[in-house]
Amino acid sequence: MIYKNDQASLQGFLEDTSNIKTGHTPGAFFPETIEELANLLKGAVAEGRRFTMSGNGTGTTGGRIPMGDYVISTEKLNHIGDVMQIADDQAYMTVQAGALLGEIQKKAEQHGWFYPPDPTEKLCFIGSTIANNSSGARTLKYGPTRKHIARILVVLPQGDLLNLARGACMADDNGMFKLTLPIAGDLVFQRPQYSMPETSKHNAGYFSEENMDLIDLFIGSEGTLGVIAEADLMLIPLPESIISCLIYFRSIDDLFSFIQYLKIQHLKNPNNQASLRAIEFFDKHALGFLTAKYPEIPAESAGAIFIEQETTTESEEADLEALFALMESCNAMSDESWMALDRDEQAQMREFRHALPLIVTEWLRKQQESKISTDMAVPAGKIRELFDFYRSSCEQLGFIYIIFGHIGNEHLHLNILPRNHEEFLLGKSLYRQFISKVLALGGTLSAEHGIGKLKAEYLVEMYHESGIKEMARIKKYLDPFLVLNIGNIIPAAYLENEQH
Ligand SMILES: Cc1cc2nc3c(=O)[nH]c(=O)nc-3n(C[C@H](O)[C@H](O)[C@H](O)COP(=O)(O)OP(=O)(O)OC[C@H]3O[C@@H](n4cnc5c(N)ncnc54)[C@H](O)[C@@H]3O)c2cc1C
Known part of the structure; x- marks a missing residue:
């Protein structure tokens, strides 16, 4: 097995996009087989080693950053299996943990199939997206990663291999899981007894619900309960056609009305072929950051909405007409808005969405201070109140900030970008007020990015x-x-x- 302990090779493993700078490690292992991975864990106690799992470092919460422990990188475990069709509208693909999400999506699409989870950043490893139950824009229609996982092969901390298909191990009526393993022996333990918030996205701490499936305990556990070594991903037929558009508004009230009506249309018909799969938001400050790369953004816009709607050749015209009518009735800036009907232009529009966090990360690299970022979601009907609270709190303190993200799921990211340490400290104390507000609204501390090391103190x-x-x-x-x-x-x- 490859092992590296020179500083140049290790440096990359001390970073992700959280800006945590205190990571350190004696060395990194690169197993080339699942057996090698299991052997590392089997030998951990005898060798006096602890491990931090590493994916590709696009995480936002410092989860992969070691604090003195050894690193295990899954980058050599990167096999992507063939598409296996099991019904007219169902297929699956077996992949190893270190396979790149973007490569998996590409291979599925080349065969006419679709793997819906899409956490904006395609350079992440599939194992990490399962360990983090990653979401993204399409979660509006398709739910988070856990909805698309049929089986996982987990290496447990003592080195046992647990092959876990969905439905194979359920909690009983008392919430107990029971299983027997070669090394750990008989395991009998209870699921967490807390209840989860009534948000459409939630990714803070271990999953829990009555009669839950053990697979859902591992998915989203951020590598704390085991290593995702391999998985079967469920695929569905590639949608026939998509309408993508970026719509600008002069008034934030009009923008919120537009979303409300759009969602009413969507909820009437959530599962048919013609259906909304993403509603994303940009406030005027986010658009301001994007203007350097996209000068065509109209200066007078108060905000914008990016939507993706699946349609069919037959219904595309009617769907477009309905969308234009709604834009008109909500005073959208229709002439300045951007409509993309072919796949190349749609990819460019998704790139617009992806560009924002990258531009902000680039801006922050030139500053001394880290950003304060929220990943909180609230139950249906509460997002306007949270948006107004974020906005007025930041305006009062004169912060540089942006608000953007998955508004269709009542989930917005606020990034405060401190110019000095005083602002950073003020932002941190404001963050605690945001948590109180969100919890009072029945929301969650993390909708998709997870907790990692950055947010553990707040959980x-x-x-x-x-x-x-x-x-x-x-x-x-x-x-x-x-x-x-x-x-x-x-x-x-x-x-x-x-x-x-
Ligand atoms: C520009 C940008 C946009 C993003 N947008 C979104 C978004 O919209 N939605 C979203 O959900 N996320 C988003 N993210 C976050 C990120 O892409 C995801 O969290 C992703 O899952 C991290 O993958 P990675 O391979 O880079 O993992 P890493 O950062 O390397 O690791 C993430 C965590 O997974 C653990 N881990 C890694 N591999 C395994 C394994 N095999 N078994 C167990 N644990 C493991 C690590 O220990 C760590 O805790 C975004 C990131 C960027 C940079």
Whole structure:
């Protein structure tokens, strides 16, 4: 197995897009087979090693950044299997953890199939997207990654291989999971007892619901309970046709009315072929950042909406007419808006959406301070209140900020971009106020990016001490010697104190 411990090779593993700068590691392993990966974990206690799993470093919360532990990179485990059709409208593909999401999507599409999860950034590894239950714009129609995973092969912290198909291991009526493994022996443990918020997206802490599937405990557990080594991804037929458009508004009230009516249309008909799959938002400051690359953005726009709607050749004209009518009735800047009907132009429009976080990251590289960013979502009907709260709080303090993201799922990212350390500290204390506000609205601390190391200290506000202790209990049950991804989700102090 390849092992590297020279500083030049290790430096990249000390970073992701969180801007955490305190990572350090004695070395990185690059298993080339799943057996090698399992052997590393089997030998962890005897060798006195702890491991942090690494994908491709596009995460936003420092999850892959080691704090003194060894790194395991999955980059050599990158096999993408063939498309296996199992019904007219169903296929699957077996992939290893280190396969690139963009390559998987491309291969599926070449064969006329579609893997819906699309967390904006295509340079991520599929194993990480499962470990993080990644979402993205299309989650509006298709839900997060967990909805598209038929099977995972997990390497547990003691080195057991657990081959887990969806439906194979369910919690009983008391919430108990039972399984027997060669190394860990008989495992009997209870799912977390807390309930999750009523948001359409939620990705903070371990998944929990009545009679849940064990596969859903691992999906989204951010590598704390096991390593995703391989997975079967469910594929559906590629949509026949798509309408994409970027619509500008002079008034933010008109923009919000437009979304409201659009969603009413969508909810009437969520599962048929002609259906909205993405509603994304840009405030005027976000558009301001994008203007350097896209000078055609109209200066007088107060905000913009990017939508993607699946359609068919037969209904495309009627769908376009309905969209134009809605734009007119909501005073959209129709003449300045951008409509894309062919795949090349649609890819350019998606690139517009992708460009924003990249431009902000580039801007931040020139600053001394890290951004303060929210990833919170609220239940249906509450997003306007949260948007106004974000906006007025930032305006009062004179911050540079942008608000953008997945408004269709009542989920907006606020990025505060501090110019100095004083602003950074003010932004951090504001972040706590945002958490209180979102929780009061019944929302979630993280809708998609997860908790990682960056947000672990805040999770207690959502689940209280009791909820964090429940997660620590499960973590210690599956990882009794604490060898895997320590520091993600659960603050270390809870692992030291909690008895399993
Ligand atoms: C421009 C940009 C836009 C983004 N937009 C979105 C978005 O819209 N929606 C969204 O959800 N995310 C988004 N992200 C975040 C990011 O792409 C995802 O979190 C992605 O899943 C990270 O993949 P990675 O391979 O880079 O993982 P890394 O950053 O390397 O690791 C992420 C986490 O996964 C763990 N991990 C890695 N591999 C495994 C494994 N095999 N088994 C167990 N644990 C593992 C790591 O320990 C770490 O905790 C965006 C990122 C960028 C840079």
